[in-house]
Amino acid sequence: MQPVRRLDPLPDWVSDPAVISIMQAAMAGGGRVRFVGGCVRNSLMRLPVADIDAATDVQxxxxxxxxxxxxxxxxxxxxxxxxxxxxxDHVKVEITTLRVDVETDGRRARIAYTDDWAEDAKRRDLTMNALFLDPDGTLYDPVGGLADIETGRVRFVGEAERRIQEDVLRLLRFFRFHAHYGRMAPDEEGLAACKxxxxxxPNLAGERIRDELLKLLAARDPAPTFYLMRQAGVLSHALPEATHLxxxxxxTxxxxEMEEAAPDPLRRLxxxxxxxxxxxxxxxxxxxSNAERDRLTAMLKPxxxxxxxxxxxxRRRLLYAIGDETYRDLVLLDWARRLADQPGAVPAWVEAGYRVQLAAADGWVRPKLPVNGEDAMALGIPTGPAVGKLLKQVEGWWMEADFRPDRAxxxxxxKELAG
Structure with a gap:
């Protein structure tokens, strides 16, 4: 495997003292350890690096x-x-011995270890994920991933159908990577294999599909890729309920602008x-998760x-009743619904109203009812449902008065309601 070029200057994460110490320790006594995968890809794309993965010919x-x-x-x-x-020092490097697949069933693989870097690259999913980087910045590109990174072309390593047969989840990864990194029409061979x-x-574990879909929804603009998935007949198998693209x-x-740094995939879902x-x-x-389920269903109520x-x-009464997060979700989703159902026909005053609602949620501090159960029991109300019922009545009156009544x-x- 011949090098193709050298990165100069080195990415900041490569020069981290903790990373240097880990790589030196892993190579002490012989063998090579090279960075691989997303950290190399993102560095070449000048994108942030979150996880550091490496490959080695050492057991x-x-x-x-x-x-x-x-x-x-x-x-x-x-x-x-x-x-x-x-x-x-809180820095993690995941190091995996070079491998080849001996047998696969579409969900898991039986592997064997190897010392052949090119063979390891051939078993990876996409060309842009199969570049290796030495700690000194020497770059290796055994399957042509560098050109694909430079052109924004998402392409399977080798035969697309074979890669998907090894792990069907790679089908969704193809679309996820296209949403994040694709800058040209999807690879025809890859798209045909996905179809x-x-x-x-549906044979895959639900959590595996979930992870891919949520990562896809975290792309800057996932909608074109979802349309592509629908046209290819993939969406009906991955997420048949997706009917409002x-x-x-x-x-989106x-x-x-507000989600540029951290899109909200669950709201997009x-x-x-x-x-x-x-x-x-x-x-x-x-x-x-239970929290994700509850938030998702809350966003989908009328x-x-x-x-x-x-x-x-x-606005304040509704904010108090459902909380600022759900309120903000519902405002944005209702606004998006209007825009989608009536493109170009949403009056300016309606859009201005939505902006006011969002501003109200951003500055919301939930008031606290000035009385509690102890106050009710001090009036002789026995512990039990009667206390909660009485406080609910007071709370409703307090809300109708726009939360202005003080404790007195x-x-x-x-006291009046308690009789």
Whole structure:
């Protein structure tokens, strides 16, 4: 495997003292360790690097012994697959022994270790993920990934159909990477292979599909890729409930500036689903966390109370009832719905109303009811449902008064209701 060029200057993360120490320890006694995958790809694209992965021709047990001998923490994160994670000064480097696939079934592979860098590259999913980088900046490109990075072309390594047959999830990774990095029409061979094997997607574990879809939805503008997936017959197998793609496009346009650094994939997921029933089905099938499920279904409830003409008191009352996060979600989703259903026809006053609502949510501090259960019991109300019922009545009166009554007024109202 011949080098193609040298990176000069080195990316900052390569020069990190902790990374240097880990790489030196892993190579002590012979063998090579090279960075691979996303850290190399993102550095070439001048994008932030979150995770540092490396490959080596040294066996995992020996890598672990060397790291520990250097006083560095070694975590056996995947010894069965040849992976060790080295941790120093809160920096993690995941090091995996070079591998070849012996047998695959579309979900998992039986592997064998090798010392052939080019063979390891051939088993990887996409060309842009199969570049190796020496600690001194020497770059290796065994499958033509550098040209694909430079042109924004997402392409499978070798035969697209074979790569997908090895792991069907790669089908979704193809679209996810196209959404994030693609700058030209999708690779025809890859797209054709995705069309062919899309019916196999439901055989995958729900959480694997979830992770890919949420990462895709975190792209700067995921809507064109979702349209592409629908045209290719992939979306009907990956997420058949996704019926409102125009709303996703509208939402992305609306939140572009505010979400530039951190898009909200769950809100974007809600935008393409029809109702709370579909949201619950998706949450179950994709194994969303309880918090994600609850937020998703809350976003998909009818937004009848979201009225761009609402006055300040009505806005505050709704904010108090549902919380600022759900309120903000519903405002943005209702705004996106209007834009998608009536493109170019949303009156200026309506859009101005939505902006006012968002501003109200941004500055919202939830007031606290000035009385509590102890105050009710001090009036002789026995512990139990009667206390909660009485406080609910006081709270409703307090809300109708725009949260203005102070503790003295609330105590008086509580006493009045208690009889």
């Amino acid at each position: 995992a047990e020996e890598v672990m012994r060397r790291i520990e001998a250097a006083g560095i923490r070694a975590v056996p994160t995947g010894l069965d697959h040849g992976t060790v994670t080295a941790v120093k 062919r094997f899309a019916p196999l997607l 125009r709303r996703l496009a509208a939402l 346009l609306l939140t572009g 809600a935008s393409i689903l029809p109702d709370a029933k579909a949201g619950k089905e998706v949450a179950t099938r994709l194994r969303l 937004a009848a109370d979201i009225d761009p003409a609402a006055g300040p008191q009505d 007024a609330c105590l008086a109202r509580l």
